[in-house]
Amino acid sequence: MKKMVKWIGIWCACISLLGTFTLSATAQTTLGTSNRPLKVMLIPADGGTESGTRADFEPVFNAVSRATGLQFEIRVGQSYSAVIEALVNDLVDVAFLGPVSYVQAHKRDSAELLAVSVSQGESVYYAGVFTFADSPMQSLNDLNGKKVAFGDPNSSSSFTYPIAMMLRAGMNPVQDLAEVRLTGSHANSLMALNEGLVDAACLSFDSYEKAVNQGVIDPARFKVLVKSEPIPNPPLVLNPRLPKEMKTKVREAFRQVHTLPGVTPEMIRGYGGKRVDRYNVDFTEEEFAPAANTLTLVTNEIKADLIRKAAN
Structure with missing residues (x-):
């Protein structure tokens, strides 16, 4: 009887572990779909209203969605620190930060560069x-x-x-x-x-x-x-704990978004809702040194x- 109880316990543990692996795999396969959109949070550069900063960035995220099929859920944080903490606690996948708040989040291993906007060959403000x-x-x-x-x-x-x-x-x-x-x-x-x-x-x-x-x-x-x-342009950043394949997919989408079919120049926008030429995904950590200093x-x-x- 004791052996039977022991084997039943092992069997239940295996079923539970299998379920965990299945859920994990499902979560990864559905990431970026309408069932599990990539969660985006933006610093409240224009008052933290849904009609302010959110409206500034909706066009470019819509362009990426149209070209790649990736789905995004965009919100605006109530403060800069709220967005940093959301990254630290894995509540968001992509974020828009100021240069200083990026340095703060990066030091906590919770942000890596995705892209900065480029206008007339420059990425500064x-x-x-x-x-x-x-x-x-x-x-x-x-x-x-x-x-x-x-x-x-x-x-x-x-x-x-x-x-x-x-x-x-x-x-x-x-x-x-x-x-x-x-x-x-x-x-x-x-x-x-x-x-x-x-x-x-x-x-x-x-x-x-x-x-x-x-x-x-x-x-x-x-x-x-x-x-x-x-000042280096405020960057879009990725949560470092996103799956590597997803990070690559998002980066390549922003690298090419200005050239993709169905995307108009009016959709390539950035900080303040300004039209930009493109997004640079090769911007380096060294280029944020002035902000760090x-x-x-x-x-x-x-x-x-x-x-x-x-x-x-």
Whole structure:
């Protein structure tokens, strides 16, 4: 009787193990189909709304779907850190990150480069500090005693680069700024400036140009106080734990998407919804070195002090 119980136990364990293997195999074969679409999460570059950043990237993902049959489910994270944590916890397969948030996720072994957009042979964008056109301010040091809006603390162009520029100009933004307002996004920072709640706002030129093109703001009211050095374009990334075959398939799809049948130039879009020429899947880790260096300049201590200042 004991032998029979033992064999029954072994048989059940084998059936359970077989079921696990079957489920695993099924999950892999259905990945990228309508039953198990590739889950995409985007940083909230334009306020985290479904009609903002999501609409910017839908055209290119639709182009990839049309050409390859791969299915995607696109969502927008509530914050930059939320998208990083979703990658870390394997809740998403593909993500759109800022350069700094990419470096953070990569250091946690949770992101590898998929592609960056290319326009006129370049894969860079710029951060800016914007103020009112009639403001007497002419340089970063003129921000002493002023109210400044920043986006998400993990954003490259609406937080890290502007803070780094202030530090390089000899400023101590924690002590020198009268008020730090963390708005969560580029669009919100620009609106804070537009409504006169702050004296200056930090955001990307792409987000500024999008607001101008959509008629959200009157560009005659504003000027650029300072423009950053070139920043590597915000990348699309893959979850490193995706099956190797799927990663290869997605990479090749983005490599060729601008040349595939049925895909029009209007569908090849990127950050800010701007039309781009193509996607570069051969962009290297070394090309993100400037972002990594800037990340080290804006230390966790400085970031924490600015977050506390914003809360007061």
